[in-house]
Amino acid sequence: MKRQYMLSLVLTGVLVMLGSRAMADEFSKQDLKLWQDEYMAAVKQGRQVFTDGKLGSNGIVCAQCHPNGANTHPETYPKFQKQLGKVAQMWEMVNWCIRNPLEGKNLAADDHRMNAILSYIAYERRGVKLTPGKH
């Protein structure tokens, strides 16, 4: 009896261990680090795009007007933009800047460079509380 009980305990333990691999709602410190590293890689790439004279057509870079991403206000989007005549998302304003001061062409909303720019801008503004709609 005792022996059988021990065996079932061991088996249960093995099953729990096997089971934990398949469970989606748990993650480890390594996972957290991996995800943070992935985000920081996007931030780093974003800084490169933000200072890349080839993003537009005239050599102007985003950081020329927005040192450290300042005056971009990611925490205020979505918000009404008078000249766009509607409530706009941040990527639409990024494209406005690419089209106008940079004299370039729109990036797709899911272009990896757009993703990188938005990641960088948000990082430079971390800790500031959300104020959607604010001017």
Place this chain on the structure above:
Amino acid sequence: MKRRHFLKGAGALMAGGVLPISLVEVAFGKTQQDNFRFAYISDSHIQQIKGNAFVRNFDRGLTRAVAECNMMDPKPDFVMYGGDLAQLGSKPEIDHGLEIMSACKYKTHYVMGEHDYYLDLGKYWESQLGPQWYSFDHKGVHFVVLNSIIVDDKWTNKWSSGEERMGVMAGLDNPLGSPFMVGAAQRAWLKKDLAKVSKDTPLVVFSHSPLQKIYKGWNFWTDDAEQIQAILKPFKKVNVFYGHVHQIQYNQIGNISFHSVMATAWPWPYPSTYSQAASHLPKLTVEMNRADPFFERDATGWQFIDVWSGNTSMHLQLPENNPRTVAFNQKRKRPEDTKYQSRRIPPQKHY
């Protein structure tokens, strides 16, 4: 009366612009014939794309400032150019900038900016415009020009090329940059230059970077600012004008009034809007108006200045924006905005 129409015929040039101007003259001290003003244009960042193609926006900013300046009535006695004529200090950029400036009808004195300097340490600029620091006298006021954007030799000499060095220094927020200073050689020269000036002579000092410490991360800063201020301390009336910051700033430290000037190229955020670092914008400053970031010339401009009394009246000319005047308040002994000092409007709030 004439003074009220200082931009004669400017209406035709600026379609839709509401034309100024109520000039606030702080009339005291000197006699009427000493009354004069000068215009101040700065930070045009003329940027070459390729060959004879330059960034149109920045060309337009400088062209407009020169055209408006030419229409001043009464005329300015001279023009100051506050530095950063070029973006990357190249011969084509400096040449193109000076070509636009050549339309200016008045004698112009130039200040060195870091964007003019770090490609060849100011050699081409100097060949066209003369020494990097100098002084002159005008109608009882002593004017001094300093090169405040030099850094230590170790940083200056560590790059593989002038282009690399210029590229790093051209990024305002580039962490590989280095803090600006005037340096020992110019401080010694300044002491010598001022030795022959009486202590009650009004003094005006031009620099590119602020001779006060606001935010080191963007070089809104001069490392030896306190030492320069100490040299200026014995004089009764001292005015320091600087470019570089692309925004309105003003301050009073002891006997010294500080005023920044606008850029013709583009505005910069106030350092307080960068949420990851502390900065020290003078409390006195009512920030510039960011009425419409969609407008190409938003928060840019030029200015004309009265200093004949020994104290500054700074008249900021802001495209499609009400002009602003920041003048010395005799009672409170500090510069104040004559309209907005105690009642700011929403576009002057930056966050």
